[in-house]
Amino acid sequence: MKITAGVLAGGKSSRMGRDKALLTIENKRFLDRITGELSALDEVLLSVASPGDYGELGLPTFVDEHSKIGPMEGIRQLVRHASNEYVFVCAADMPFVTAELAAYMAEFVSSDYDCYVMVDEDHIHPLCAIYSKAILPVIEELIAEGRYRLREIFQRVRTKYIRLENSCFSPKVLQNVNTREEYARLVLPVCFCVSAVKDSGKTGLIVKLINEFIREGYRVGVIKHDGHDYVMDRPGTDTSRFAAAGAVFSGIFSDVKASVCLAGKRTLEEMIALAKEQCDIVMIEGAKASSYPKIEVVRGAVSDALVCDEATLICVATDILSEDSVSCPVYGLDDVEGIFLCVKKYFGLEISYEAD
Secondary structure, eight states, rough: OOOOOEEEOOOOOOOSSSOOOEEEEETEEEEHHHHHTEEEEEEEEEEEEEEETTTGGGOEEOSSSSOOTHHHHHHHHHHHHOOSSSEEEEETTOOOHHHHHHHHHHHHHOTTTTTTEEEOOOOEEEEEEEEEEGGGHHHHHHHHHHHOTTTHHHHHSSSEEEEEEGGGGGGGGGOOOOSSHHHHHHSSSEEEEEEEEESSHHHHHHHHHHHHHHHOOOOEEEEOOOOOOOSSSSTSSSHHHHHHEEEESEEOOOOOEEEEESSSSHHHHHHHHHHHHSSSSEEEEEOOTSOEEEEEETTTTTTSOOOOOOOGGGEESSSSSOOOGGSSOOOOTTTTHHHHHHHHHHHHHOOSOOOO
């Protein structure tokens, strides 16, 4: 079945303090992520606040005729102008919505209902719903009556509630972002690598970045990949004896720190999962062949070219390469502040608010 995707991008974002559609995750704006994802559907339309908004996307946009009545008018515009009978509607502050979710919901479409709405254990989600053109007269009536709550639509038309827990989708697909605190929780924890050939200065840069992140209140963890076998516990210590005896987990703690050793092979993903339980920022030393975002260090004394996939790079720290030679930001080896700010911007940790 062909369905239209409609994205509501005309909200005031008053609690956030800036346009939520332009917030970023991994250097990509929410609106770009959502419209790119939903481009798998038959068409994508935008409801916007003013003519010309987001024109760079090259998508059809529609401005409210009735102002200050919330998303009901946006839904009206999207359904009214859609080429198809059914429109999957979502908000521009839902960065994890997927085309697969829209397709799943479309499987419920029949002649028995006019609206199809996702619900979870706590909420009805009217901004993750499929609306048919049959609702247009009802929306017109509600607007004329001054009734703008979206649930009023569901009470007047035939509505199918689709329970998230009966699907294969994570609650994350319904997650929206209204406040700065919610945005911070959405972004963290983040994970990236500092990669290079041997003796390029990875460790030194990581230490400096640790200091920068800690200064701003982040909890930082580091994972080092070692291509050789190693012994964490000094021979003769109790933890060494435990490990030698076959313990798969051994640990030690004091008043100032604690250490844990896990026996057996662990994948990078498993190590990252362990670190994320305790940290906001997880840095990986090495892993240059991984798909994780990276800072690559290129020091002229030991190397003269990139060794990482350029598509995975956040930036390059170098004393030899120029900005013209790579497609990502380039910083000097000692420009820790610039590298730090670049990482924050990449992950959406650096937000400039119009008002506090």
